[in-house]
Amino acid sequence: MHSKLKEYIQKLEPGFGSIPDTRKKTLMKLSAYIKTKTENDQVAKLNFICTHNSRRSHLAQIWTSVAAHHFGIENIETYSGGTEATAFNPRAVAAIERAGFKVDNPGGDNPEYRVTFGEDAEPLICFSKKFDDDVNPDTSFAAVMTCSDADENCPFVPGTEFRISVTYRDPKESDGTHKEKEIYDERCLQIATEMFYMISEV
Template identity: 75%
Template sequence: MYQKLKAYISELESGFDSIPTSRKEELKKTADYIHSKLEDHKTAKLNFICTHNSRRSHLAQIWTAVAASQYGIGNVETFSGGTEATAFNPRAVAALERAGFRVENPGGDNPEYQVYFHEKAEPLTCFSKTFDDPLNPQKEFAAVMTCSDADENCPFVPGAEFRIPITYRDPKESDGTEQETDIYDERCKQIAAEMFYMMSLVN
């Protein structure tokens, strides 16, 4: 794993105690779902869903995949989608780069970013799509709702066998302000810490 990212993760793990109890309860429910799938020798598929699949859902997908790798948890696959497709927002991508990821941007209106976290690991391909895109699981998966709008406006996710709201405040509200970088870094770190905490409970 890249050194900068390794240091970032070490800091996250030392701050698990600061995660509110109510959040830990929801994260544990998701960890229990993952654990039950693995106990049955099945693949745990997690689809993180927000409205535009541009910020929070991507961050949750990426950090969960990295946490699974870090803790040696196999048979976990992460996905993300929206109620509509836009593009993976470059501000969220920049926050990942500041955390220590290496990201390749091929360009285009909806770039298929290649997100690297380890010299020997395959990159994660991340781009905006709807939650029911053919590339996402169609049955026997967990729908993790990362924004309240998607949770309220999408009461039924076809094929999901487990659904849970783990929502985050949208960093988009800071776009174009002096606080933009700080807010994106704060949200990236919050999501990272909670996804790492969740995955630490699986084993």
């Protein structure tokens, strides 16, 4: 684990108490799904979905993958997608870099960022795509809706066996303001804390 990221992670568990009970109950349902899959020697495939697959869904995918590694939970695969494709927003990318991830940007309109959390860890390839893109699972997966717009406008996700709404306020609302960096860091920390709590309960 990269040293800066390790320091960031040490702040997460003390923050579990700040998660509202209603959200803990929701997160526990996702934990239970993962636990059922792993106890039956099956892979828990989680597809985090928001509208543009540009901010919240990527943050949730990345932090869940790191949490699984941190807690030694195997047989978890994380994915993300949107109801439409744009690009992994540079402001969200900057937030994970501040948290301690190392990110390689190959450039282009929709870069396939290589995100690593440790020197020997396989990179996560993060780019914007639709939820049913070929790189994502098409059967036997959980659809985790990370924004209310996607949840409302995408009532049916083909192939899913479990669907849950774990929505977050869009940091996009701060774009171009003096609070932009602060809001993105807040959302990054919130998602990290909740995904670590969720995986800790598996």
